[in-house]
Amino acid sequence: MPDEMEGFEPERYELREPPVHEFALSRREFVEVAGAGLLISVSGVTAWAQRGRGRETSTSGTLESRLHIAEDGMVTLLTGKVEVGQGSRTELAMAAAEEMRLPLERVRVVMADTDLTPNDGASSGSRTTPSTVPAVRSAAAAARELLLEAASRQWQMERGRIEVRDGAAIDPGSNRRFGYPELARSAELAAAFKQALPAGAAVTPVKEWRVLGTPHYRLDGRDIVTGAHRFPSDIQRNEMLYGSVLRPPSYGATLVAADLSAAKKMPGVTAVREGSFVGCAAPTSFAARKAVAAIAATAQWETREHPSSERLFTYLKERAVKEGGDTRRPRVQRKGSVEEGLAQSTRRLRAVYQVPYIQHAPMEPRGAVAEWEGGRLTVWTGTQNPLNARGQLAQAFHLAPEKVRVIVPDTGGAFGGKHTGECAIEAARLAREAGRPVSLRWTRAEEFMWAYFRPAGLFEVEAGLDAEGLITAWDFTNYNAGTAGMETPYRIPHTRTRFLYSDSPLREGSYRGIAATANHFARECCMDELAGAAGKDPLEFRLANLDNARLKDVLLEAAKRFRWQERRKQRRPGMGLGLACGTEKGSYVAACVEVEANRGKGYLRVREISMAFECGAILNPANLRAQVEGAIIQGLGGALTEEIEFENGKLNNGSFAKYPVPRFRDVPPMEIALVNRPDLPPVGAGETPIVVVAPAIANAVFDATGVRARSMPVRVKASTS
Amino acid sequence: MSTTFRFTINGKARSVQTDAERPLLEVLREDLGLTGVKYGCGEGQCRACTVLLDGKPVTSCLTPVSAAAGKKVVTIEGLAAGDRLHALQQAFVDEGAMQCGYCVPGMILTAAALLERNPRPTETQIIDAMNGNLCRCCGYPRILAAVRRAAQGGENA
Numbered sequence: 014m015p016d017e018m019e020g021f022e023p024e025r026y027e028l029r030e031p032p033v034h035e036f037a038l039s040r041r042e043f044v045e046v047a048g049a050g051l052l053i054s055v056s057g058v059t060a061w062a063q064r065g066r067g068r069e070t071s072t073s074g075t076l077e078s079r080l081h082i083a084e085d086g087m088v089t090l091l092t093g094k095v096e097v098g099q100g101s102r103t104e105l106a107m108a109a110a111e112e113m114r115l116p117l118e119r120v121r122v123v124m125a126d127t128d129l130t131p132n133d134g135a136s137s138g139s140r141t142t143p144s145t146v147p148a149v150r151s152a153a154a155a156a157r158e159l160l161l162e163a164a165s166r167q168w169q170m171e172r173g174r175i176e177v178r179d180g181a182a183i184d185p186g187s188n189r190r191f192g193y194p195e196l197a198r199s200a201e202l203a204a205a206f207k208q209a210l211p212a213g214a215a216v217t218p219v220k221e222w223r224v225l226g227t228p229h230y231r232l233d234g235r236d237i238v239t240g241a242h243r244f245p246s247d248i249q250r251n252e253m254l255y256g257s258v259l260r261p262p263s264y265g266a267t268l269v270a271a272d273l274s275a276a277k278k279m280p281g282v283t284a285v286r287e288g289s290f291v292g293c294a295a296p297t298s299f300a301a302r303k304a305v306a307a308i309a310a311t312a313q314w315e316t317r318e319h320p321s322s323e324r325l326f327t328y329l330k331e332r333a334v335k336e337g338g339d340t341r342r343p344r345v346q347r348k349g350s351v352e353e354g355l356a357q358s359t360r361r362l363r364a365v366y367q368v369p370y371i372q373h374a375p376m377e378p379r380g381a382v383a384e385w386e387g388g389r390l391t392v393w394t395g396t397q398n399p400l401n402a403r404g405q406l407a408q409a410f411h412l413a414p415e416k417v418r419v420i421v422p423d424t425g426g427a428f429g430g431k432h433t434g435e436c437a438i439e440a441a442r443l444a445r446e447a448g449r450p451v452s453l454r455w456t457r458a459e460e461f462m463w464a465y466f467r468p469a470g471l472f473e474v475e476a477g478l479d480a481e482g483l484i485t486a487w488d489f490t491n492y493n494a495g496t497a498g499m500e501t502p503y504r505i506p507h508t509r510t511r512f513l514y515s516d517s518p519l520r521e522g523s524y525r526g527i528a529a530t531a532n533h534f535a536r537e538c539c540m541d542e543l544a545g546a547a548g549k550d551p552l553e554f555r556l557a558n559l560d561n562a563r564l565k566d567v568l569l570e571a572a573k574r575f576r577w578q579e580r581r582k583q584r585r586p587g588m589g590l591g592l593a594c595g596t597e598k599g600s601y602v603a604a605c606v607e608v609e610a611n612r613g614k615g616y617l618r619v620r621e622i623s624m625a626f627e628c629g630a631i632l633n634p635a636n637l638r639a640q641v642e643g644a645i646i647q648g649l650g651g652a653l654t655e656e657i658e659f660e661n662g663k664l665n666n667g668s669f670a671k672y673p674v675p676r677f678r679d680v681p682p683m684e685i686a687l688v689n690r691p692d693l694p695p696v697g698a699g700e701t702p703i704v705v706v707a708p709a710i711a712n713a714v715f716d717a718t719g720v721r722a723r724s725m726p727v728r729v730k731a732s733t734s
Numbered sequence: 735m736s737t738t739f740r741f742t743i744n745g746k747a748r749s750v751q752t753d754a755e756r757p758l759l760e761v762l763r764e765d766l767g768l769t770g771v772k773y774g775c776g777e778g779q780c781r782a783c784t785v786l787l788d789g790k791p792v793t794s795c796l797t798p799v800s801a802a803a804g805k806k807v808v809t810i811e812g813l814a815a816g817d818r819l820h821a822l823q824q825a826f827v828d829e830g831a832m833q834c835g836y837c838v839p840g841m842i843l844t845a846a847a848l849l850e851r852n853p854r855p856t857e858t859q860i861i862d863a864m865n866g867n868l869c870r871c872c873g874y875p876r877i878l879a880a881v882r883r884a885a886q887g888g889e890n891a
């Protein structure tokens with residue numbers, strides 16, 4: 014077996030792990046799952062199908078699985094996607110309204126309910142726009158075809174002479190209408206909806222868009238501003254209790270003993286221990302915490318050595334997997350011969366870059382409400398991957414997946430940090446013990462320590478330049494950070510791009526943009542160093558080494574808005590200019606920044622950012638702008654302040670007091686150019702803008718101070734000389 | 735150790751019998767069903783839990799229920815006058831000042847207290863008043879625009 018493998022899988026950090034707990038069956042459940050066998054499962058399936066459950070299998074691929082038209086003409090769109098603030102609810106409603114020629118207010122969207130909605134995959138990797146929007150558009154276009162068809166039959170009129178607009182088929186001659194309410198009442202509709210989705214209903218060309226391409230804000234804005242919207246942690250059920258869970262004092266610690274008796278004596282408290290899981294449910298969160306605290310006072314733990322963040326990068330390099338089995342072999346992509354490319358060069362450069370762990374810290378921590386009823390489990394929880402959460406719950410409790418229903422109310426942020434179902438598993442275990450619904454919401458400290466992190470990474474880069482300032486060789490090694498956005502977009506004849514797995518001391522997973530941020534940091538900082546070595550302006554150097562037209566376009570657009578060339582000529586002391594560009598998930602981005610930096614004082618401030626972003630045809634410019642603004646500002650956190658510190662298995666900075674994230678005062682003036690390409694298919698936009706923020710800042714810091722910043726977060730250390 | 739506490743919540747007299755140490759946040763959410771009050775950190779750092787106590791914004795996660803006894807509490811649920819949204823609520827809708835929306839109740843109440851004592855704040859005054867409120871979606875520019883709009887009587891700045 015070769016010790017390296019050609020090619021990268023696109024996303025390595027889709028966290029795939031078994032559920033955090035796997036519990037024994039209770040006697041009664043055992044009979045239901047295993048004992049009674051076929052009979053129950055058969056009748057069970059039938060019963061759900063009759064109640065409209067189990068759609069995912071029974072009706073997938075039909076119109077019925079995607080759309081419902083009520084007799085009052087209200088359309089309900091069904092999607093397995095979740096809304097975590099990225100704007101998918103509005104975007105998908107717009108897609109349906111566009112194709113059905115309906116006003117947006119007539120479309121309601123039911124999202125992420127494993128009993129009701131089709132499988133649209135996880136809400137991650139910016140996939141909603143390129144995958145789910147087209148699926149919704151073709152279903153909605155098919156429904157529009159049905160309307161047209163029915164009207165043409167009814168009126169005995171050629172389809173070509175009928176117009177569809179304002180939610181109805183219209184005969185332009187007589188102005189008679191046949192609308193969706195009429196269609197909903199027809200028997201043909203019911204039959205047609207049960208059939209496989211007809212292929213080939215034409216979607217509306219971009220130049221005819223009336224809803225798509227226009228700005229729309231959140232459809233349920235009113236519920237948000239009045240507090241009426243219930244986020245996962247706001248769901249309340251009758252007789253519901255509140256939960257709290259005993260956490261280990263450090264990573265890797267195992268529970269040796271714990272005395273639950275004091276907790277069990279507290280009024281209304283249910284306390285449970287099974288394996289490593291210990292938790293309590295009580296009439297209030299306060300009482301649940303008190304009960305857990307009483308147990309914690311008696312708990313004995315066996316702790317384990319755990320590396321500290323001080324040594325993180327040495328550790329990652331030492332533990333790098335040089336050869337391994339199928340799953341952990343180094344991944345490599347080669348073009349030409351790096352040795353040859355280096356031999357042709359007149360100048361060579363080597364540099365090492367570092368990117369630490371950071372935490373998503375969504376505003377709403379993990380939350381779940383679990384309710385058991387007749388051997389069926391229903392969970393309301395904030396997860397980006399309801400089917401994965403359902404699978405984890407089914408495994409944890411030895412249930413058939415159809416016995417678990419996961420509902421995801423629009424959630425308070427995720428940023429790639431909520432792909433799992435651990436909180437739901439804990440809530441469900443407590444609910445089973447208490448025999449009542451239980452709400453569990455992680456504390457901020459729990460969310461910092463026990464959620465997962467964006468992977469840390471170490472980068473070693475070697476590159477060669479010829480006498481004209483063209484790059485001849487590029488040798489890029491990434492330890493642990495992941496493969497997204499790793500390949501250079503520049504025109505380089507000889508390249509080797511490698512990714513090496515390592516043993517991560519912390520649990521790691523996805524994050525907005527994931528590895529693309531780390532890979533762009535290393536690459537774009539190195540590009541700046543190369544420009545310096547070639548004696549060229551960073552913009553001209555990039556353009557000279559670039560063929561990709563879309564990338565060039567955003568680079569030029571950002572530079573134009575920022576007035577890069579003029580400002581480079583008017584140097585101001587203490588101020589620095591920097592830029593970076595890149596591409597990931599099919600979209601293109603470039604940013605120019607100005608920083609103020611003072612090494613004497615250890616001072617760094619971002620004064621201005623100008624960004625150009627292009628993601629094909631723009632579906633919702635209002636939401637796109639919000640996503641780009643959010644990505645830039647969130648990116649300032651990782652660029653300037655965020656870095657998880659750990660020691661002896663504990664976090665040193667697991668709180669908002671110690672882990673500063675961007676606030677109002679940190680927002681610099683921003684100029685954002687959204688480059689619209691109606692000729693290109695739309696792709697996702699929530700992630701990619703983040704990738705250029707840190708390298709542009711690092712490059713500006715060098716410009717201001719003459720000292721290279723090769724680690725994230727970028728800091729200007731007070732000079733000690 | 736249950737004690738009875740009486741207060742006015744969103745204009746109505748309410749009483750709860752509970753432990754004096756419980757955070758006001760949890761009493762509002764768990765005993766009174768006012769889930770518009772959000773938990774974000776429990777450490778006074780994010781202000782998602784902001785409510786108005788006798789008109790002043792407080793972090794309800796750090797306020798024991800006993801400290802609210804006899805006072806007027808306003809939560810996001812009590813800000814609109816019937817169907818008519820408060821100027822700030824309307825401005826947040828009009829400016830699209832929300833992504834996930836979880837921080838929004840705390841943002842609006844903090845801004846409401848600001849506009850109450852200073853109806854025409856400068857940009858710096860707005861930022862100073864709001865800086866304690868975190869938005870992890872980082873929708874700060876639109877939130878600022880919404881506060882500005884409300885301060886200017888509904889006009890876009």
Ligand code: FES
Pocket residue numbers: 772773774775776777778779780781782783784793794795796
């Ligand atoms: S929850 Fe009260 S300040 Fe964060």
Ligand code: FES
Pocket residue numbers: 098376425426832833834835836837838868869870871872873
């Ligand atoms: S809108 Fe998500 S935290 Fe502010």
